[in-house]
Amino acid sequence: MSATHDRKRRNFLKTTSAGAALLAMTKALTNWTCSGAGGATPSARRSFEAATRTLAELEAKGGNFLNVPKPDGEFLRLLIQATRAKSILELGTSHGYSAIWISLGLEETDGKMTTVEILSERIELAKKHLAQAGLAHRVTFKEGDAHKIVPTLEGPFDFVFLDADKDGLMDYFQKLYPKKILPGGLLAVHNAISRKEAMKGYLEMIRQHPDFDSVIVSLTMEDGFSLSYRKRA
Numbered sequence: 190m191s192a193t194h195d196r197k198r199r200n201f202l203k204t205t206s207a208g209a210a211l212l213a214m215t216k217a218l219t220n221w222t223c224s225g226a227g228g229a230t231p232s233a234r235r236s237f238e239a240a241t242r243t244l245a246e247l248e249a250k251g252g253n254f255l256n257v258p259k260p261d262g263e264f265l266r267l268l269i270q271a272t273r274a275k276s277i278l279e280l281g282t283s284h285g286y287s288a289i290w291i292s293l294g295l296e297e298t299d300g301k302m303t304t305v306e307i308l309s310e311r312i313e314l315a316k317k318h319l320a321q322a323g324l325a326h327r328v329t330f331k332e333g334d335a336h337k338i339v340p341t342l343e344g345p346f347d348f349v350f351l352d353a354d355k356d357g358l359m360d361y362f363q364k365l366y367p368k369k370i371l372p373g374g375l376l377a378v379h380n381a382i383s384r385k386e387a388m389k390g391y392l393e394m395i396r397q398h399p400d401f402d403s404v405i406v407s408l409t410m411e412d413g414f415s416l417s418y419r420k421r422a
């Protein structure tokens with residue numbers, strides 16, 4: 190990242206209070222690849238190294254998998270660590286890039302995730318990548334339409350990441366809230382900037398919802414998350 194881009198990003202983040210908090214958090218994250226952030230135990234370090242290699246491979250490969258950009262993956266991991274989330278649901282697995290970042294967070298909190306993907310070739314790839322990353326033990330894979338699968342999941346979840354079809358967001362929310370999102374939990378939705386028109390109904394609803402505090406957070410300036418905290422009773 191160039192110095193100019195970095196300065197622009199910092200100024201952008203300073204324009205929101207959530208951004209200022211994020212700046213502090215991302216500073217802590219900046220040197221994670223060389224700061225021994227892989228964990229204290231040898232096995233945590235091994236899975237961290239395998240995951241780093243797999244992430245780098247997926248980043249180099251590119252392709253049509255629509256995965257989150259690296260800063261957003263880093264942010265997911267950091268959110269999970271900071272909130273001590275242990276029970277995570279992801280809708281939209283694709284080839285498993287974000288699931289690797291989420292699972293890295295879960296290595297620290299000792300939690301588990303369920304991830305749902307409609308395309309069988311993608312979920313097969315995701316299984317392969319999570320195994321290669323040494324993180325398959327963190328993940329339950331579900332293949333099929335998330336609109337049908339969510340009602341069958343027991344939950345509750347303390348972190349939900351919605352990254353499947355955007356026009357299905359209201360339906361997902363109705364199927365998850367109130368029983369499957371814990372008070373004190375986070376609900377993150379990707380593409381809140383690039384797909385804001387498709388997400389308009391959801392963004393308006395969640396912004397006004399009395400049980401949630403919501404912000405839009407961008408680490409890249411090009412796209413970002415709708416991030417909602419379910420208030421404790």
Ligand SMILES: C[S@@+](CC[C@H](N)C(=O)[O-])C[C@H]1O[C@@H](n2cnc3c(N)ncnc32)[C@H](O)[C@@H]1O
Binds near residue numbers: 286305307336
């Ligand atoms: C943006 S990609 C997910 C990227 C992934 N989260 C990552 O960052 O690595 C969206 C994925 O959602 C899947 N998808 C779309 N509609 C779905 C549905 N109704 N149920 C389950 N998966 C769905 C697509 O096949 C696609 O792989």
